[in-house]
Amino acid sequence: MSSIYVLIWTSLRLAMRQLVRNKVRSFLTMLGILIGIGSVVAIVSLGEGLKAMFVGEIATQANADLIWIMPDAPMQPGRLPRGVKLFNNHDIDMIGKSDYIVDTYGVHMMESVVVKHGWRSENVQLVMANYDYFPSDGWIVEHGRMFLDSEDRARAMVCLVASDIDETLYDKHENLLGSYLQINGQRFEVIGEMKERSAMAGGSTANKMVFVPLATGQDRLAGTDDVYCIAAKVRDTRELQEAKEDIATRLRASRRIRSGADDDFQITTTDDWANFANGFVNTLITVFGIVAVIALLVGGIGVMNIMLVNVRERTREIGLRKALGATATQITWQFLVESMTLTTLGGVLGILIGYALGLGVALIMKSLWDVFWWPSVPMVWILAVVCTGLGLGLAFGVYPAWRAGLLNPIDALRYE
Amino acid sequence: MRTLWISLKIAVRALMLNKVRSILTLLGMIIGVGAVIAIVSIGEGLRADFQRQMSSLGADVLYMTPKAPKRPGQAARDPDSFDMSDMEAIREQCPSISWVTPSVMAGVNAKRNNNTEQTYVVGVDERYLEYSATASLDKGRFFTMAELRGAARVVCVGDEMIGKLFEDWEDPIGEYVKLNGISFKIIGTFKHYTGMINEGGDINNGFVSPISTVQKRMIGNDDVYWVTMYMAEGSNIDAVKEEVAVVMRQRRRVRNASDDDFQFISPDDFMKMGNQFINVMIGIFGAIAFMSLLVGGVGIMNIMLVSVTERTREIGLRMAIGAGRPTVLSQFLVEAIVLTLIGGIIGMLVGFAGAVAVAKALESSLGGMWNPHIPTQWVVYSVGVSVLVGVIFGTYPAFKASQLDPVEAMRYE
Numbered sequence: 001m002s003s004i005y006v007l008i009w010t011s012l013r014l015a016m017r018q019l020v021r022n023k024v025r026s027f028l029t030m031l032g033i034l035i036g037i038g039s040v041v042a043i044v045s046l047g048e049g050l051k052a053m054f055v056g057e058i059a060t061q062a063n064a065d066l067i068w069i070m071p072d073a074p075m076q077p078g079r080l081p082r083g084v085k086l087f088n089n090h091d092i093d094m095i096g097k098s099d100y101i102v103d104t105y106g107v108h109m110m111e112s113v114v115v116k117h118g119w120r121s122e123n124v125q126l127v128m129a130n131y132d133y134f135p136s137d138g139w140i141v142e143h144g145r146m147f148l149d150s151e152d153r154a155r156a157m158v159c160l161v162a163s164d165i166d167e168t169l170y171d172k173h174e175n176l177l178g179s180y181l182q183i184n185g186q187r188f189e190v191i192g193e194m195k196e197r198s199a200m201a202g203g204s205t206a207n208k209m210v211f212v213p214l215a216t217g218q219d220r221l222a223g224t225d226d227v228y229c230i231a232a233k234v235r236d237t238r239e240l241q242e243a244k245e246d247i248a249t250r251l252r253a254s255r256r257i258r259s260g261a262d263d264d265f266q267i268t269t270t271d272d273w274a275n276f277a278n279g280f281v282n283t284l285i286t287v288f289g290i291v292a293v294i295a296l297l298v299g300g301i302g303v304m305n306i307m308l309v310n311v312r313e314r315t316r317e318i319g320l321r322k323a324l325g326a327t328a329t330q331i332t333w334q335f336l337v338e339s340m341t342l343t344t345l346g347g348v349l350g351i352l353i354g355y356a357l358g359l360g361v362a363l364i365m366k367s368l369w370d371v372f373w374w375p376s377v378p379m380v381w382i383l384a385v386v387c388t389g390l391g392l393g394l395a396f397g398v399y400p401a402w403r404a405g406l407l408n409p410i411d412a413l414r415y416e
Numbered sequence: 417m418r419t420l421w422i423s424l425k426i427a428v429r430a431l432m433l434n435k436v437r438s439i440l441t442l443l444g445m446i447i448g449v450g451a452v453i454a455i456v457s458i459g460e461g462l463r464a465d466f467q468r469q470m471s472s473l474g475a476d477v478l479y480m481t482p483k484a485p486k487r488p489g490q491a492a493r494d495p496d497s498f499d500m501s502d503m504e505a506i507r508e509q510c511p512s513i514s515w516v517t518p519s520v521m522a523g524v525n526a527k528r529n530n531n532t533e534q535t536y537v538v539g540v541d542e543r544y545l546e547y548s549a550t551a552s553l554d555k556g557r558f559f560t561m562a563e564l565r566g567a568a569r570v571v572c573v574g575d576e577m578i579g580k581l582f583e584d585w586e587d588p589i590g591e592y593v594k595l596n597g598i599s600f601k602i603i604g605t606f607k608h609y610t611g612m613i614n615e616g617g618d619i620n621n622g623f624v625s626p627i628s629t630v631q632k633r634m635i636g637n638d639d640v641y642w643v644t645m646y647m648a649e650g651s652n653i654d655a656v657k658e659e660v661a662v663v664m665r666q667r668r669r670v671r672n673a674s675d676d677d678f679q680f681i682s683p684d685d686f687m688k689m690g691n692q693f694i695n696v697m698i699g700i701f702g703a704i705a706f707m708s709l710l711v712g713g714v715g716i717m718n719i720m721l722v723s724v725t726e727r728t729r730e731i732g733l734r735m736a737i738g739a740g741r742p743t744v745l746s747q748f749l750v751e752a753i754v755l756t757l758i759g760g761i762i763g764m765l766v767g768f769a770g771a772v773a774v775a776k777a778l779e780s781s782l783g784g785m786w787n788p789h790i791p792t793q794w795v796v797y798s799v800g801v802s803v804l805v806g807v808i809f810g811t812y813p814a815f816k817a818s819q820l821d822p823v824e825a826m827r828y829e
Contacts, residue, residue, distance in 0.1 A: 028718040032711040039707045072532060073525040073596070084525055084597070111636075261530050291701055294451045295708035298444045302715035305440040309722045 007330060011337035018310070018338055026342065029306045033346030033392065034353055036296030037385055041354025043292055045375035046361060047285035053373040054277040064270050065237050066136055067244060069095070069230040069251070072266045079111055080228055084264050085255065089218075089225040094254040095232050100243035102235050105130035106214055106227035107137075113221065115210055116182035117169040124165070125209045126183065128217025133231060139211075144177045144192030152213035155220065159188040163196040164207040183210060184221055240269050296388075299346070300396040307339050307400035318404055319412025332405035339397025340390055347389030351382060419743055420750065427751035430723070438755070441719045445759025445805070446766055448709030449798055453767025455705050457788040458774060459698040465786035466690045469611050473549050473683040478656065480643040480664075483679040496677065497639035500631075502667060506643075509663045512651040517541050518640035520630050521617065527594040528581040535577060537595060537623040538615070539630030547644060550611065550619045556589040556604030559626050567628040571595070572604035574620040595623065598633055612690075653682060709801075712759070713809040720752050720813035731817055732825025745818040752810025753803055760802025764795065 019026040073081035080086070087106070096104045107129040115124050131146050147158050159181060166176045181188050188210075197206040218225050234243045244267050251257075251265055311318070318331055358375035366372040431438040482497055498518070506516045520539040525532060542564050545551060551572075559570050571593070578588050588602045600623075609619050631638050647656050657680045664670075664678050724731070731744055771788035 024721060025718060028714055028721070031714050032718075035707055035711050035714070039704055043704070073523075073534065081525070262532050264532065288701070288704060291451065291455070291704045292707065294447060294705065295711045298447050298708045298711040298715065301440055301444050301447075302711065302718060305437060305444075305715065306718060306722070308436065308440070309719070313726075 007333055008337060011330075011334045012341065014334055015338035015341045019341065025306060029303055029342055030346040030349065032299030032302040033296070033343050033389070034299075034350045036292070036299040037347045037350025037388070038353040038357055039292035039295050040289055041351050041377060041381070041385065042357035042361065042375075043288045044285055044381055045355055045358035045377045047281050047288075048378055048381070049358070049362070049373045049375040051278055051281045052376055054281070055274055065234050066270070067101075067232045067234060067240070067247065068268045069232065069247060070266055070268070071228065072262075072264050080109065086226040086228050087230055087265075088227060091251060091254050092227060092230055094250045095230060095247055098232075098243065098246045098250060100234055100236075100239050100246055101232045103132070103233040105133050105231050107133050107229040107231070108214065108217065108222065108227045110217075110222060113184050113210070114182075115165070115169065117179070120169045121182075122165075122168055122208075126217065126221065127209055127211045128214045128222070129211070130214050134211070136231060138197070140195040141192045142195040144190070146192060147213050152215050155216045156213065157186065157188045157216065157220070158191045158213070159183065160192040160194060160211040161190055162194045162207045162209040162211075165210065166193065168208075181210070183212070186220060188212065240271055244269065296392070300343075300392050303339055303343060303392065304396040304400060307335060307397050308403075310338070311335060311400050311404040314404075315407065315412045315415040318407050319409045319415065322407070322409035323413060328405035331407075332401045335401035335404045336394065336397050339401065340393030343393035343396075344386060344389035347385045347392075351377060351385050419746060423743075423747045423750040424754065426747055427754045430727075430751055431754065437719060441716055441755055442759045442762070444712035444715040445709075445756055445802070446763040448705075448712035449760045449763025449802060450767035450770060451705035451708045452702055453764050453790065453794070453798060454770040454774065454788075455701045456698060456794055457768050457771040457790045459694050459701075460791055460794070461771070461775065461786045461788040463691065463694045464789050466612055466694070467687060469549070469613055470683050470687050470690070473613070473686075474646075475683065476647045476649070477547070477683060478645045478647060478653065478660075479681040480645065480660065480678055481641070481681065483677055496668070497641055498643060498678075499640055500638045502640065502664070503643070505663055505667055506645070506660060510656075510659050512648045512656045512659055513645050514648040515543075515646040517543065517547065517644045518627055518642075519615075519644065520627055520635060520639060520641045522596075522630055522634035524595040524623070524634065525597075526577065526581060526623070527597075528591075531581050533577065533580050535622055536617050537571065537625050537630055537634065538617060539625055539627035539634075541627055544624065547646070548615060549613050550609045550615050551624065552607045552609075554605045554607040556602070558604055564626040564628055567632045568626060569598060569600045569629060569633070570603045571600045571623045571625045572606060573602055573623050574606050574618070575608045576618075576620040577622065578605060596634060600625070653684075709805065713756075713805045716752055716755055716806070717809035717813060720748060720810055721816070723751070724748060724813050724817040727817075728820065728825045728828040731820050732822045732828065735820070735822035736826060741818040744820075745814045748814035748817045749807070749810050752814065753806035756802045756806035756810075757799070760798055760805075763802075764790070764798050 069087070071081045071084040071086060073084045086108075089106070092104050092106050095101060107127065109128065110126040112123045113126045115122055131149055131152060134141075134146060141160065142163070144160070146160070147156065151158055161176070161181070166174075169181070170176060170179075176190055176193055179190050181190055194209075194211070212221070214227075232243070232247060234240060247267055248263065252263065255264070257264065321331065322328075355375060355377055362372060362375055480498075500518065503516055503518050506513055510516075518541070521536055522539070524535060524537050526535050527533075540548075542559060542561050545553060545558050553572070554575065556572070558572060559568065562568075563570055573588065573593075581593060582588050582591070588605060591602050592599050593602060594600070606619055606624075627640075645656075645660070647653065660680070661673070661676065661678075665673075665676065668677060670676055735741075735744065768788060768790055775786060775788050
């Protein structure tokens with residue numbers, strides 16, 4: 001057992017000596033591998049960095065412990081989904097009874113209500129929801145306050161308005177907070193104003209909306225207990241999958257969907273978004289990576305070429321070692337270890353160069369398009385690169401090494 | 417000239433002497449050039465195909481869509497759609513527009529028996545088939561003027577959507593499908609479209625219905641999302657754009673051209689965007705592929721250095737019998753260039769073959785086929801680049817050879 005270690009150790013020492021003796025040649029051979037590994041690592045580090053940024057962004061965008069339940073229909077901002085049954089309070093109750101769920105809230109909207117203030121009036125969209133829906137969907141109260149849970153339960157006549165409402169319905173000097181708005185003929189007190197949102201995040205009508213508590217809206221404006229979207233908070237984010245399945249079963253029962261028929265609702269979590277983004281970036285890494293791997297192949301061929309030269313140049317040395325009792329295996333190992341040392345060293349340096357390259361590209365992108373993320377090389381990839389280095393050395397070194405081992409000592413000693 | 421010829425002869429002989437080494441060195445170069453050429457020819461083929469498809473739209477067509485005006489310091493907002501009275505205004509006030517036709521689109525939930533699909537329906541007028549570059553009728557018929565006027569609940573549908581909603585043996589013509597809960601009669605099906613043009617959505621997976629129907633029953637107003645216009649013969653495109661813009665500015669109450677909340681797109685613009693995209697793609701992929709060329713070049717330098725070392729005595733001998741330093745330099749430089757040039761030419765062929773293979777492999781998954789294509793100037797480029805690689809990576813070894821001291825060199829062992 002120990003003899004193999006001795007063999008490898010001896011080969012390693014010989015290899016190092018050889019590489020140092022022929023510095024320029026070793027460097028150029030390594031350079032080939034280094035550029036190949038470097039390009040792959042640059043691509044991977046940019047991709048992994050992008051993934052990390054996506055995950056981070058998604059984590060700050062929405063809460064990871066929320067499950068969104070919507071009808072299985074195309075969504076258009078500002079419009080209710082059509083052609084499908086909406087949810088109702090019974091569905092919400094059913095979901096709330098799940099062991100995995102600690103809290104539920106519903107969202108509904110009316111595509112158009114008449115809002116009147118003084119002599120001005122306007123058609124706007126109305127959103128009715130439980131109070132904890134708002135922060136989870138990115139709504140921030142800029143002035144005033146959010147309504148309370150108790151106001152929701154008591155069906156209080158309070159509302160919040162989006163940022164454009166005061167421009168169209170109010171005079172400049174008028175106080176928005178504490179004033180009254182007529183919504184479909186009923187008087188609501190304005191208790192808060194939302195921060196302005198971009199059309200990207202909230203849809204085209206985002207800044208022309210009014211908001212009321214869910215129960216108030218259902219009872220006094222909509223007249224139904226319809227809800228078009230339900231959010232459920234899970235007890236433990238590790239149970240997201242189980243929670244999703246449980247919700248699906250409960251909803252199928254509550255909506256009386258026959259077994260065999262498709263779900264008429266869809267359940268999404270932030271996990272789904274992250275998975276989607278990861279899949280996308282992985283495709284990118286693969287496509288670009290395949291092109292980069294070609295350079296690695298060329299580098300490997302260079303290693304093989306140089307190892308063949310080495311074997312030939314050292315034919316007499318090989319003959320001598322064989323004459324002194326070295327076996328074919330020992331000679332083969334000597335050259336194999338030499339090529340593997342070359343490629344592994346090249347690979348490790350390639351990680352550094354590749355990361356630097358990735359960082360360079362990231363900085364260029366920052367100056368060109370003002371997007372920036374830190375490239376990252378996960379531990380797994382460092383391990384993978386080392387293995388790739390060893391594998392390349394093996395793959396492209398085995399033929400020259402095998403030829404060296406086969407040399408006849410008598411001919412080899414005589415070789416000139 | 418004579419020196420060059422002799423150098424060439426010596427180079428070829430030296431390369432033949434060491435076949436395995438020369439082949440491996442060549443291989444590096446072949447793969448490097450091949451990778452770059454493969455990328456370029458895939459990209460150029462894509463570009464040629466794209467341009468051919470775009471030109472099928474016709475040079476006299478002009479599209480108009482709403483645009484979010486840029487106002488510094490304000491969040492971007494969705495622009496207002498057009499409406500049917502805008503169409504009337506363009507028809508009446510723009511003499512250089514010979515034909516204007518509105519389109520809308522709505523996301524729908526398509527349902528038949530137990531099959532539910534999320535898709536979209538495009539609303540168009542009765543002459544849609546005449547101008548559409550993607551839709552052509554397979555079976556059945558298109559809707560009539562009367563159906564358009566009456567906002568009839570009739571649709572034509574793409575073949576993939578039929579596959580999702582119907583069984584193989586069923587004839588969809590005359591059957592009913594529920595879009596957003598409203599029952600529509602299928603009156604026609606479209607032929608499968610394979611190409612890159614996208615008129616609002618993937619025609620194979622969508623529905624097409626009279627615009628009045630979509631406006632009335634899906635959207636609930638008379639919004640128009642995009643407008644297709646045909647220019648009268650012999651009109652100048654910029655003049656036409658300005659003519660329509662003046663009308664639209666007045667109708668949409670825009671004061672300055674810089675605040676326009678609508679924009680025009682012509683097939684030329686699509687072509688420009690497509691070209692830009694393909695250029696970026698060729699640039700990125702080409703840069704990565706170029707790395708292999710670099711590695712190939714480094715390999716050549718390495719092998720040339722070995723060559724010089726191995727042939728030290730030969731160099732010494734040649735210098736002793738009268739070869740000058742330039743002669744030795746050119747000998748090795750020519751050897752390197754011969755290597756890279758042969759590699760480059762074979763690489764070009766290999767790269768093109770690789771591109772064809774990739775296009776074939778993607779044909780089944782993308783559903784479309786394009787022919788890889790190498791523009792003539794790229795043939796010249798790659799020959800030039802091959803020679804350049806030879807010069808860059810061959811100069812140092814050749815220079816080293818030419819600096820040898822003949823006395824020392826002949827003694828070398």
